[in-house]
Amino acid sequence: VSMRVAVVGAGASGLAALKCCLDEGLAATCFERSQDIGGLWRYAESIEEGRPSLYASVVSNTSKEMSAFSDFPYPEDFPVYLPHARLLEYLRRYMERFALRQHIQLGVSKDGCGRWDGAARGAAGSLGHHSFPQTTVVSVRKRPDFATSGQWDVVTEAGGTRTSHVFDAVMVCSGNFWDPSLPLHAFPGIEKFQGQYFHSRQYKHPDVFQGKRVLVVGMGNSGVDIAVEASRVATKVTLSTSRGAWVISRVFDHGYPWDMVFNTRFMSLLRNNLPGPLARGLISHRVNRWFKHENYGLQPEKSYPVREPVLNDDLPSYIITGRITIKPGVKEFKENSVVFYNCPEEEPVDIVVFCTGYNATFPFLEEADVKVENKHASLYKYVFPTHLQRPTLAVLGLIKTLGAIMPVAEMQARWVTRVFKGRRLMPVSPHPIFSKSLRFGLLFDEVLKIDWIVYLDEIASFIGAKPSVLALLFSDPKLAFTIFFGPCTSYQFRLQGPGRWDGARQAIRTQWDRMLKPTRTRATSVSSGPWPSLLTVFGFLLLMAAVVFAF
Numbered sequence: 361v362s363m364r365v366a367v368v369g370a371g372a373s374g375l376a377a378l379k380c381c382l383d384e385g386l387a388a389t390c391f392e393r394s395q396d397i398g399g400l401w402r403y404a405e406s407i408e409e410g411r412p413s414l415y416a417s418v419v420s421n422t423s424k425e426m427s428a429f430s431d432f433p434y435p436e437d438f439p440v441y442l443p444h445a446r447l448l449e450y451l452r453r454y455m456e457r458f459a460l461r462q463h464i465q466l467g468v469s470k471d472g473c474g475r476w477d478g479a480a481r482g483a484a485g486s487l488g489h490h491s492f493p494q495t496t497v498v499s500v501r502k503r504p505d506f507a508t509s510g511q512w513d514v515v516t517e518a519g520g521t522r523t524s525h526v527f528d529a530v531m532v533c534s535g536n537f538w539d540p541s542l543p544l545h546a547f548p549g550i551e552k553f554q555g556q557y558f559h560s561r562q563y564k565h566p567d568v569f570q571g572k573r574v575l576v577v578g579m580g581n582s583g584v585d586i587a588v589e590a591s592r593v594a595t596k597v598t599l600s601t602s603r604g605a606w607v608i609s610r611v612f613d614h615g616y617p618w619d620m621v622f623n624t625r626f627m628s629l630l631r632n633n634l635p636g637p638l639a640r641g642l643i644s645h646r647v648n649r650w651f652k653h654e655n656y657g658l659q660p661e662k663s664y665p666v667r668e669p670v671l672n673d674d675l676p677s678y679i680i681t682g683r684i685t686i687k688p689g690v691k692e693f694k695e696n697s698v699v700f701y702n703c704p705e706e707e708p709v710d711i712v713v714f715c716t717g718y719n720a721t722f723p724f725l726e727e728a729d730v731k732v733e734n735k736h737a738s739l740y741k742y743v744f745p746t747h748l749q750r751p752t753l754a755v756l757g758l759i760k761t762l763g764a765i766m767p768v769a770e771m772q773a774r775w776v777t778r779v780f781k782g783r784r785l786m787p788v789s790p791h792p793i794f795s796k797s798l799r800f801g802l803l804f805d806e807v808l809k810i811d812w813i814v815y816l817d818e819i820a821s822f823i824g825a826k827p828s829v830l831a832l833l834f835s836d837p838k839l840a841f842t843i844f845f846g847p848c849t850s851y852q853f854r855l856q857g858p859g860r861w862d863g864a865r866q867a868i869r870t871q872w873d874r875m876l877k878p879t880r881t882r883a884t885s886v887s888s889g890p891w892p893s894l895l896t897v898f899g900f901l902l903l904m905a906a907v908v909f910a911f
Contacts, residue, residue, distance in 0.1 A: 362387040363780060366514050366527040368497050368724070370464050371399015373757035373769035374533035375451060376429060379458045380773040381531075383859060384781055389525075390464045391516055393496040397455060397464065398448045400537055405564060410496075412537040413561045417589060418444045421581060421610070421671040422764035423617035425871045429454060429770050430850035431861040436877040440617055441610055465495045465518070497724045498522065500530055500753075510750030529752040529780045531773070532722060532730070536758055539719040547577075549693035557712035560586060569594040572710040575698055577690060579605050579658075583715030584672045590713075591683035598707060600700065602689030604660040606647045606669040607676065618671070620847035620875065623763050625829070628813040628848070651676045657686035668762060720758065730755060741819065743772050744779075751779055763812030767850035771819045774859060778823050813848050825857035842868060 363386050367377045370392035381388035393410060396402050400412040407413045420427060420442045424434040427442075432454050438446055455461055495518040503511040503526070514525045540559040544550050550557070560582045566589040574594045576587040579601035591597040612618035621627075631639055647669065653659040656679050678684045687707070692699045697706040720732045730737055730745055730753075738746045742759040754776040757769040820826040832840035832855075843852055851868050854861035861867075 363528045364526070365389075365529045365531060365777075365780065366391065366497075366500070366512070366525065367531045367533060368500070369399060369533035369535060370394075370397040370466070371533060371535055371757075372401070372451060372766045373535070373773070374399065374531075375455055375460060376766065376770040377531045377533050377756055377773040377776070378460050378463055379454075380770070380777045382458070382460070382463070383774075384777040386529075386777060386780065388463055389527075390460070391495050391497050392464060392466050395466055397466075398451050399533075399535055401444050401448045401451065403444050403448075407562060410538055412535060414444055415560075415563045415582075415586070415589075416565055417585070420447055422619050423610075423875065425849050425875050426617070426619040426623060426847060427764040427766050428850060429766060430854045431859070431863070432457060433851070433867050433871075433874060436874040439878050440875055465516070500532075500724050500729075501726060502729070507749045510752035512752065530754070531776060532725070532753070532755045533757060533769070534722065536720045537718050539721045541717045541719045542714055543716060547690055547693060552695055553693040553709075553712070554695050555710045555712065557714065560713055560715040561718075563713060566590055566593050569597075569711060571595055573708055574598070575600060575690075575707070575709045575712045576715060577712060578715030578717070579603075579670060580668075580715055580717065581670055581672070583713075584670050584675050586713055586715065587684050588672065588674045588678055591678055596685070597683065598685045598687050598709075600687045600690050600698075601658075602661075602701070604653070604658050606643075606653065606660060607650075607658060607672055608647055608669050609650060609673045610671055611673065615879075617875065619763060623812055623848050624846060625813060625844045625848055628811055632811055632814060656680075668760065722755075729753060742815075743776060754779075759810070759815065761810060761812040761815055767853075768812070768816060770850065771816055771825075771853060774825070775819050775822050778858065816848070816850075816853065820853050820857075823858055825853045825859065827852045827855050836865075839865060839868065847871065 365381050365386045365388045367374050367381065367388055367390040370378075370390050374390055374392070375397065378388050378390045394402065394408065400414070402412075403414045403416065403418070423440050424438055424442055427447075428434050434442075434450055435453075438450070442450070455464075495516055498515045498517050499513075500515075501513045503509060503513055505511070510528065512527050512530050514527050514530065516523050516525065538561075540561045542559050560578075563582075563586055569590040570593045572594050573596045574587075574590045575598050576583050576590070577600045579599060583599065583601075584607070587597050587599045608618055610618055612621045634642070647653070656676060675684065679686060687703065688701045690698055691701045693712075694706060696710075697708050698712075699706055720737065722730050722732075729748065730739075737755075739755055739758075740746050743754050743756065744751050745753055745755075754772070756772050756776070757765055759765075759768060759772075761768060817826050827843055829840050829844050832843065846868075849868060849871050851861075851864045851871070854864035
C-alpha cells in the first residue's frame, strides 16, 4: 500500500509538493480551502478570510526563467516578468501537464463525491467560475501511536460536513501571506487619528487615494508598489521607513533581468568567499550605480543587518519628480497628522497604509508541533520541525532568500518526499544533527540567512541532484561554462539524480532564447556578441584552477 500524504494548500508550493509525491509513487491528496488553485497568485476583488489577497497590478519580482519549475519551462511568449494572471495560467498548465487535478480537493462537487468534478469545471480548465464549497483543513494532530507510526489525524470540512482522515505524512504548503501583522501598539496616538487606515492586504486599486494625502508605512515591495501607484492620483504621498532599503530595478545590466545576472554560480562563489566588509562594499557599489541611495533618503542604516532589497522600477524617478517624499519612522499620530522622528513639523495625512508584513500562523496545527515565536520557528533546513519523533511533517516555501521561491519549494518537496519514503535518512530527535549549532530558524523580516544557490545546492545534494560542474567540464564543456557563469536556472537540478529530465540540457541551452522572445518584437540588425568581461575571464581562470587542484 502506498504511503498516504496530505498536502495542505494548492498554491505554487502545494502543486510542486503534489507532483513530487506522485513522482515518488506516494498516494497524495491536496486540500485547498479556496475555490481555485494558485494560492498567492489568484486575484479576487473580494478579500477572503484565510487566503492571500493581491492588488490588481501585482507583477512578479523574479523573472520567468528563474521562477520556473525544474522540468516545466515557461512558454517562450510569456513576458519576462509575469502579471498575476499569467503566473496563475502557468500554474494551471503545470497542473494539467502532470495530471494533478484529480488529486486536489477544492470542495464538494456537483456529483456529491467530495472531490473536484473536472467535467463540471470545463474541459478548458477554467477554474473558479462556479461556486463550490471550500475544503478547509480544520486540524492536523499526531495519532496516539505517532512515536512508532508517524501518522496524523487530519480533519477537513467541506460544505458544513467534517471528515476525518488518517495520513502517513503531511506537507504544509499554506503560505504566510494571509494573516496580516498590524502592530498598532507600536504607533502612539493611532487611536486618536481621525483619518482612514488599513493594512496593505486590503488594498486593491489606487482610486481610493484620489485627491488624498497618503502615508505609506513600511518599505517592502508592497509598500513601494502602493506608494508609486498612489502618487499617480493622490495629492501627496509620503513613504515612511525607519531602516531604509536598497532599491534595484527588474531591468538590470544591459537590460537583462536582475536575477539572471545576480544569481549565477560564479557570482555566488564571489559573494560567499570574499571577506564580509568587501562583499558588502561591492554590493553597495553595485546598487548605487543606478542612483545614489543616500541622496534619495533610502540608504540602509548600518546598524541593521543585510535585508531583502526592494524591486521597483519607478521609485527613484518618482522621488526626483516630487511625487513621493521619503521620511523616517513614525513617532506619533495626531488627529489629522503624523510626526516623524527627527522631524519637528507635523505632516497632514488623510489615509495611512500599513505595509507591516504578515504573521506565520498554522491554525490547523498544534502549537507544539510548529511553534512560531517572534516570527521564528525551529525547522531543520527550514523544513522539518526539529523536535518531532518521526520526520513525517514538513513545512514548505517559508524560507526567505534573494531569489524565486518556486524552485526552492520544489527542491524542498523533492527532498521531503524521499525522506518520507526512507530513501534519504532523516534522523529523529534527539539525534546530534539537531544540536543547536545546526538548527536553522525561520525569519521572515530579518536577515537574509542564506544564499539562494547555496541553499538549492545543499538540498539537491541530499538527493543526488546537485550538478557537478567539474564533471561536466570534461563531458560537456560548453554546458559546464553555461552552468557556472550563466543564470542558475532550476533545470540544472534535473541533469542527474532522481527525477532526471531528458529535456534539462536543452532547457538550459535555450533559456536566453525564451527570455528574449517576448522583448525582441521588432527585427533589428544582429550585432556580434561582446568580448568576455574581465570578471568572466577571471572566473574562467578560477574554474580552471579548481580543476587543476582537484586532481
